Amino acid sequence: CVDSLKDYNVDPKRAAEGAVPGVTLVSSAELGLTRLVESTNVNLNPFRLFLQYWTETLYNDESNYNLKTRSIDRYFWERLYIGRGSTDPTVAPGVLRNLSEAKSLITADQFLDPKIKANQIACVEVLSIYAWTVLVDTYGNVPYNQSLDYNNPQPQYDDAATIYTNLFARINAAIAQMDASATGLGKADLVYGGDMSSWIKFANTLKLRMAITTADADAARAKTQSEAAASKVFTSNSDNATLAFQADLPNTNPLWEDLVNSGRHDFVGTSFFVDNLNTLKDPRLGIYFKPVAGTTATYKGGVNGALNTASLFSNPGTALEDPTLPGVLASYSEVEFLLSEAAARGFAVGGTAASHYTNAISASIEQWGGSTTDAAAYLTQPTVAYATAAGDYKQKIGTQAWIALYNQPIQAWAEWRRLDYPKLTAPADALSPIPVRLTYPSVEQNLNNTNYTAAAAAIGGDKVDTKIFWDKF
Amino acid sequence: QDRAISGKVTDRSTGQGLPGVTIIVKGQPTIGTSTNADGAYTLSVPSVATTLVYSFVGYATQEAPITGANTISIALATDTKQLNEVVVTALGVERSRNSLAYSATQVDGSDITVARNPNPINGLSGKVAGLAITQSNTLGGSSNVIIRGTKSISGNNQALFVVDGVPISNANTNSTAQQTGSSGYDYGNAAADINPDDIATTTVLKGAAATALYGERAANGVILITTKKGRKSGVGVTVNSGVTFGRIDxxxxxxxxxxxxxxxxxxxxxxxxxxxxxxxxxxxxxxxxxxxxxxxxxxxxxxxxxxxxxxxxxxxxxxxxxxxxKTGVSTLNSIVVDGGNETGTFKLGYVNDIQRGVLPNSNITKNTINFAGSLNLTPKLTVSTTVNYTRLAGLGRYGTGxxxxxxxxxxxxxxxxxxxxxxxxxxxxxxxxxxxxxxxxxxxxxxxxxxxxxxxFVRYQNYENDSRYRTFGNVMANYKVFKGFDIVGRVTADSYDEMQEERSAVGSTTASYNPYYSRYNHTYREFNYDLFGNFSRDFNEYFSLRGVIGTNLRRVYNSSIFAQTNGGLVVPGLYSLSNSSSPINTPTESETNVGVDGVFVSATFGFRERVFLDLTARRDKATTLPTGNNSYIYPSVALGYVFSEDLHDKAPWLSYGKIRGNYAQVGAGALPLSVNNVYGKPAIFNSQTLFSVASTRNNPDLKPEKTRSAEFGLETAFLDSRVGLDATVYQQNSIDQIIPIAQSAASGVLNRYVNSGNVRNRGVELAAFVVPVKTQNFNWRLGANWARNENVVISLPVDNILLASYQGGVTSNATPGQAFGSLRGSDYVYLNGQRVVGANGYYLTTDANQIIGNPNPRWRGGVTNTISYKTISLSFLIDVRSGGSVFSLDRYYGLATGLQPETAGLNDLGNPSRNSIANGGGIIVDGVLADGTPNTKRVSNSSYGLYGYLRNPASTFVYDASYVKLREVSLTFGLPKAVLAKVSFLKTADFSIIGRNLWIIHKNLPDADPEDVASSGNFGQGYQGGAYPATRTLGANLRFGF
Incomplete structure (x- = not known):
């Protein structure tokens, strides 16, 4: 009889809730997060188009900021909170919910060494804080305090600035909890292989990033937090927080999947970016882009947002066509730009704006395989050198950070919004000004309407040109 | 004192004398006589006699009071078919139509096969009020079979097919991606494996009262199929041989x-x-x-x-x-041998069905063997069995989505x-x-x-192939314990194994995926063990009781494995998993088991053979639900009154009249494995095992869905049953729905199963017939059915449930106050009823959350017309759907890429609109600016986008999905009896010319068939993308009976 068939409700083919090591979910979160920031998928990550690194060839909807047809705002949001699909092994996992589950599994593990447990939880915290900053920087107010609780289907949105305040407390607590003498996540850590001294640098790097990102909104906090972090951040490219993608699908770099494996030719450099690199004789030009088909050294960009024939313009470079190209969560170059800006803002982070600026550019060139000589030659140009480059610190740093963060499009977008350089112009046919945020997913209007409406009103309207709280200028 | 009464009994419609009519004195069955060859009679009756009763096979029994007159002549009306017709009801119990207090429509096998449709499901389309069948235009594609509207928001809504007691699911195995319009193949539904030529009758049980004995799986209505049994005496052979030719419409x-x-x-x-x-x-x-x-x-x-x-x-x-x-040439050949005698019957059939599609390199071959036999072991014990074996092989099914x-x-x-x-x-x-x-x-x-x-290259190199080996059938024993009580024991099985192989050859575009090979193996087993007793007794001339008491154990096992090459193929043309360029990912396995134990009882109380009260109850205990919360009772009550029995004298024009009403509650269990939570499993990364929280949250507190249904009906026939009308009104509320409710992704899950919500379906069903001509040689019968179902989501725990998202920014939704599956997308912005145009000259559009369509039709109907003269008969069926909408992705993109003539017309200046604006081209879109003044801005039409998705909201591509189709035509010539008589071995012979889908008489969707939507099932209704043209089929069939 039926009552004797209790195991009929037990899935014989899948792991039951609670039955797996917590660190296996951290691996998933690391993979999901890195894929998201690295991707150029037109359903997920349009930021290279916003920054006019690239424009599209035949189907230029996203280049013209049509973000609704493909529900980009929704997929970006979902990936950070939960991810989609549970049975398909080729679907990338989500981030925050896996981290919260990992945290409770690790916490519940009675046999784990307390030091290791503290380290593992601290790593989970750092990754969570990273994801939260991406969410807040992208949407503004988001569900935070009431989030990740499936019993509450309609979580309230929290004030973006308040979330940041809480995240600062959390990152400091996580840093305090880290112990470099013990291991962390071990081999499950796809970023640092469990090395806690690297995690301490990564956590401080993230703290520095958070401080400078919000510097226009809370200068005092930016000063204290960046000064506290400055001595503990990345000091070379070998510290970079990267995830080493694999040669075989589905663990390949998502750029390779869309640029090479698809056989498609959807993206070319924009004339604005390529011309800039040409003018500056940038040594990264031949790495960032391929010469125009049939030429050896002619680099030419397409018209942003227009119909472009891929074969007539420079396509993304060979370096980006490597399936094992590591995905970058944070880079030394980025750190030096942040320190340069901190110094320019008068924060006591050691060094000068110029020295950090120089380090940042060198680090970027070297990160892409250039030599120190290349970097030095580049930096001697008056148009590049900090002292002589055009404009104020915002323009100098903004322009060079824009070039350097070519393959960190989400971070590049944040820098551009804060520094407002380089000056970009929307395409003629664009549906909106260049987005400075993503709109909330349309499904939030269906599923969480009251809270959605309140949040939209609180931030000044659910539009792509509503500025995030820290984007003051 | 006896006296003699004489008279003549005639046929009311022809006025001719009726020979052989039995006449008895009421209350004294021993006193009687019968009419002679002219219909005349004489009977000596005692003085106490008050009434004479006239009865004759095929005619309604009639009574006449004995008055002073010595002559009583009477005209008997032919019995309406309804009166004594035996209808197969739930569990295969045969009952007289008279005693049914719910709607049950019976369709003869010959009506299903009249147009030689190889798919018996599609052969029912348009023939039963309230049965909505949506056919696919792909070869062997699935048909959506919905009775009285969509009830379950996330569960299965397909009608249950029961073949000789064997329950057969109409569910398809198509992927969710395929069903929501992404790339895939439509592998059809498993119920299409039934051999149409083997069907004796089909009964469509629509309401819950009719199906309540099926308990947990009764909510969607049941299509009961009874297959042909061997004849009781002699041996016969029937051969059908047909060929059809299909060309696109x-x-x-x-x-x-x-x-x-x-x-x-x-x-x-x-x-x-x-x-x-x-x-x-x-x-x-x-x-x-x-x-x-x-x-x-x-x-x-x-x-x-x-x-x-x-x-x-x-x-x-x-x-x-x-x-x-191309022209798709299909053949359908079958042979049935049957025979029997006093102690047993048998039937053996074979069908060979080869369907070739209108696309190159596409065919489906189906070979079916079936056997049915029964043996009377003792006068009390009969054993019987039916076995069907089908081998189906598909090659080059059409890609969908x-x-x-x-x-x-x-x-x-x-x-x-x-x-x-x-x-x-x-x-x-x-x-x-x-x-x-x-x-x-x-x-x-x-x-x-x-x-x-x-x-x-796509058709010849990137083809799929599939196979399904299926056996279904039953073994059964019937023991007559005593007169009026027998016990039936039955074991039924439905078992199939299928394999689907897909491939994309080396050299194909890699824009969406690498060249690949994949295989999917699926095993399905369902066993039902039934034991029930049938009780039947007439206590006296007033009271009767019929009852069933029994138990049903159901066990279902479902398992599958899917594996696919990774990263491309190494050796061109070699399709095996080992030919993968990169190491393959772990195959995806699934296994589910379901067990349901049911006990049931039903009783029908009859009063004077005209008032019937039906009571049923079934209790199910299901493993899909949490222990302790897994047992539910489904009751029903039904009452019917054949009022024409009491009106013979007052209203002789009334041949038949019955009113009926009923109420029932039935259920639908949870999907298996909806109780406990499991982790997802991303691919192994660099030797590290990954787990991931599933995006759907299960629920340990689930209970079954319930459908409460009430129905009221009237069945009538007039003027010697030359005109008839059957009307039903019903309302069904499906409550406690098991729904994976979408919730804000910020809650950490995308969907969570809960019991909640209420979907109401209510409607009217009408079926009418008229027989304008009825003579010995010439018959003309017109039948019509019409059904309107109004579907509305009454309540949900949330504002809206997103059922499916499709390409084109369109979603399918359940929203309180709206019909199930309402389409949402972006719409125009309106000002005083006019479309608002932006300063750039293009239409302003709203967000994608506007309701832009309802896929449910206003009504459906069918008209059948049969004219026969001697052995020639002509019949046709017109199938109508009115209302409902369909979104066309084909036009969303096709108009943007400039395929249709309307993208290359002349503009208001009389110039080609595709000229540059400087050269007199361009278009001024019709609308007003935000201030209400007419738009005068001319926009370019010299590069892509103006008419398609780029510059228009999704609502532009929503069309009315109505159609009027000449669905079936058949013209049959039979060999006259006189000729047959000379050929001793031949019993029947006829030749038919048949046509299917010959003409879409009316539709509003340009360039496509509004019926061809993404898939069967809950997804894809009202959404069309990559639609196939309809196929006009014309053919011929020869049938011989020996």
């Missing part, structure tokens, strides 16, 4: 503009000092055709092509994609009007390579396929 295919060729804009690329067409651009917004201009086109770069290396005139293709379709394997997305959405299909055929056949028109960049030496393959 061009009114359901796109028509192309012939003025402009390849390009997203009007340009050529430079090559070799000349011009090369932009072969990469899968659109037709390019340069205007000009026969005097020579352009390098794809053929110039295709080795072996007669135009290799040559620039050719820039002209529209002579052979557009409508010439891609959005993708390079569905050529309709190519032909209807992304096409170059200068590409000649015949040249593509020759190019493929030259070396069997992917000689595609859609070369990436021939001018720079890159000849790879950009987005689309050569269509012939």
């Amino acid at each position: 061009k009114s359901t295919f796109i028509k192309y503009q012939k003025q402009y060729g390849a390009g997203y804009g009007q340009y050529f690329n430079d090559y070799n000092g000349g011009s090369v067409a932009p072969t990469q651009d899968d659109a037709s917004y390019g340069n205007a055709f000009d026969p005097s201009q020579l352009v390098y086109q794809w053929g110039a770069f295709t080795p072996g092509s007669p135009t290799f290396g040559q620039a050719t005139p820039w002209v529209a293709a002579e052979n557009d994609p409508s010439t891609f379709f 959005y993708g390079s394997e569905n050529l309709m997305t190519n032909f209807r959405q992304w096409w170059e009007t200068n590409v000649d299909i015949k040249e593509q055929k020759e190019a493929y056949e030259r070396y069997n390579t992917n000689a595609t028109w859609n070369l990436y960049s021939p001018e720079t030496g890159d000849f790879s396929a950009a987005f689309w393959n050569n269509p012939y």
Whole structure:
């Protein structure tokens, strides 16, 4: 009889809730997060188009900021909170919910060494804080305090600035909890292989990033937090927080999947970016882009947002066509730009704006395989050198950070919004000004309407040109 | 004192005397006589006699009071079919139609096979009020079978098929991606395995009261199929042999503009000092055709092509994609041998069914063997069995949805009007390579396929194949314990194993995926163990009781494994998992088990053979629900009154009349494995095992869904049953729905199963017939059915449930106050009823959350017409659907890429709209500016987008899905009896000419068949993308009986 068939409700083919090591979910979160920031998928990550690194060839909807047809705002949001699909092994996992589950599994593990447990939880915290900053920087107010609780289907949105305040407390607590003498996540850590001294640098790097990102909104906090972090951040490219993608699908770099494996030719450099690199004789030009088909050294960009024939313009470079190209969560170059800006803002982070600026550019060139000589030659140009480059610190740093963060499009977008350089112009046919945020997913209007409406009103309207709280200028 | 009464009994309709009519004195059955050859009688009756009773097979029994007169003549009315017709009801229990207090429509097997439809499900379309069948235009594709509307928001809504007691699911195994319009194949539904020629009768049990004995799986209505049994005496052989020819109905295919060729804009690329067409651009917004201009086109770069290396005139293709379709020749041959005697019967049948599609390299072969036998072991014990074995093999089923394997997305959405299909055929056949028109960049030496393959390469190299081996049947024993009580024991099984192999050949475009091979193996087993007792007793002439008491144990086992190569294929043409370029990912396994134990009891109380009260109850205990919360009772009550029995004298024109009403509650269990939570399993990363929280949250507190249903009906026949009407009104509320409710992703899950919500279906069903002519040689019968179902979501725990998201920014939703499946997307912005245009000259559009369509029709109907003269008969069926909407992704993209003539017309100035604005072209879209003044801004139509998705909201592409179809036509010539008499071995012989889907008399959706939606099931209703044209089928069938 039926009552004797209790195991009929037990899935014989899948792991039951609670039955797996917590660190296996951290691996998933690391993979999901890195894929998201690295991707150029037109359903997920349009930021290279916003920054006019690239424009599209035949189907230029996203280049013209049509973000609704493909529900980009929704997929970006979902990936950070939960991810989609549970049975398909080729679907990338989500981030925050896996981290919260990992945290409770690790916490519940009675046999784990307390030091290791503290380290593992601290790593989970750092990754969570990273994801939260991406969410807040992208949407503004988001569900935070009431989030990740499936019993509450309609979580309230929290004030973006308040979330940041809480995240600062959390990152400091996580840093305090880290112990470099013990291991962390071990081999499950796809970023640092469990090395806690690297995690301490990564956590401080993230703290520095958070401080400078919000510097226009809370200068005092930016000063204290960046000064506290400055001595503990990345000091070379070998510290970079990267995830080493694999040669075989589905663990390949998502750029390779869309640029090479698809056989498609959807993206070319924009004339604005390529011309800039040409003018500056940038040594990264031949790495960032391929010469125009049939030429050896002619680099030419397409018209942003227009119909472009891929074969007539420079396509993304060979370096980006490597399936094992590591995905970058944070880079030394980025750190030096942040320190340069901190110094320019008068924060006591050691060094000068110029020295950090120089380090940042060198680090970027070297990160892409250039030599120190290349970097030095580049930096001697008056148009590049900090002292002589055009404009104020915002323009100098903004322009060079824009070039350097070519393959960190989400971070590049944040820098551009804060520094407002380089000056970009929307395409003629664009549906909106260049987005400075993503709109909330349309499904939030269906599923969480009251809270959605309140949040939209609180931030000044659910539009792509509503500025995030820290984007003051 | 006896006295003699005499008279004449005649047929009321013909006035002729009726011989053999039995006449008795009421209350004294021993006193009686019968009429002579002329219908005359004489009977000596005692003085106490008050009434005479006249009865005769085929006529309604009638009474006449004995008055002073010595002559009583009477005209008997032919019995309406309803009166004594035996109807098969739940659990296979046969009951007289009289005693049924709920709606049950019986369709004869011959009515299903009249047009020789190889799919018996589709053969029911348009024939039963309240049964909505939506057919697919793909070869062997699935049919959506819904009775009285969609009830369950997330569960199965397909009617349950029961063949001789064997429950057969109509569910399909198609992937969710396929069902929501992504790339895939439609593998059809398993209920199509039933052999149409084996069907004796089909009963459609619509309401819950009729199906309540099926308990947990009764909510969607039941289609009960009884197969033919062997004849009781002698041996017979029936042979059917038919062939049909299918060709596409061009009114359901796109028509192309012939003025402009390849390009997203009007340009050529430079090559070799000349011009090369932009072969990469899968659109037709390019340069205007000009026969005097020579352009390098794809053929110039295709080795072996007669135009290799040559620039050719820039002209529209002579052979557009409508010439891609061929004539699909199908054959259906069957033979049935049956026989029997006093102690037993048998039947053995074989069917060979070969269907060939209108696409090259497509066919489905079905071989069926069935056996039925019964043996009376003792006068009390009968054993019987039926076994069906089907082997189905599919090859080259049509690709569906959005993708390079569905050529309709190519032909209807992304096409170059200068590409000649015949040249593509020759190019493929030259070396069997992917000689595609859609070369990436021939001018720079890159000849790879950009987005689309050569269509012939797709059909001959990127094909799927599949097989299904299926056995279903039962063994049964019936023991008559005593008169009026027998016990039936029955074991039924439905068992199949299927395999589906898909492939994309080396050389194909990799725009969506690498060349691959995948295989899917699925095993399904269902066993039912039934034991029940049938009780039947007439206590006296007033009271009778019939009852059933029994138990049913159901066990279902379902398992599958799917594996696919990774990263491409190494050896071209080798389709095996080991030929994977990269190590393959772990295959996906699934296994589910379901057990349901049911006990049931039913009782029918009869009073004077005219008032019937039905009571049933069933208790189910299901493993899919949490222990302790897994047992539920489903009751029903029904009351019927045959009032015409009491009105014979007062209303002789009333041949039959019955009113009926009922109430019932039935259930639907949870999907298996909806109780406990499990982790998802991403691929192993660099030797590290990954787990991931599932995006759907299960629920340990689930209970079954319930459908409460009330029904009221009236069945009548008039004027000797020359006119009849059957009307039913019903309301069903499906509550406690098991729904994976979408919730804010910020809550950490995308969906969570809960019990909640209420969906109401209510409606009216009418079935009527009229027999205008009825003579010995000439008969004309007209039947019509009409049903209107109003579906509305009454309540939900949330504002809206997103059922499915489709390409094109369109979603399917359940929203309180709206019909199930309402379509949402972006709409125009309106000002005083006029569309608002922005300063840039294009329409303003809203967000994607507007309700833009309702896929549910207002009503459906069918008209059948049968005229027979001697042995010739003509019948046809008109199938009508009125209302409901369908979103066309084909037009969403096709109008953007400039395929249709309307994208290349003249503008208000009389100039070609595709001219540049400077050159008098461009369009002023119809609308007003935000201030209400008319729009005067002229916008360009010289590159892609103006008419399609780029510049218009999704609502632009929502169309009315009504249709009127001439669904079936059949003209049959039988050999006259006189001829047959001379051929002693031949009992029957007839020849039919049949047609199916010959003519869409009316529709509002341009260029496509509004019935062809993404898939059967809850997803894809009201959504069309990459639609196949309808196939007109014409054929002939020969039938001999020996």
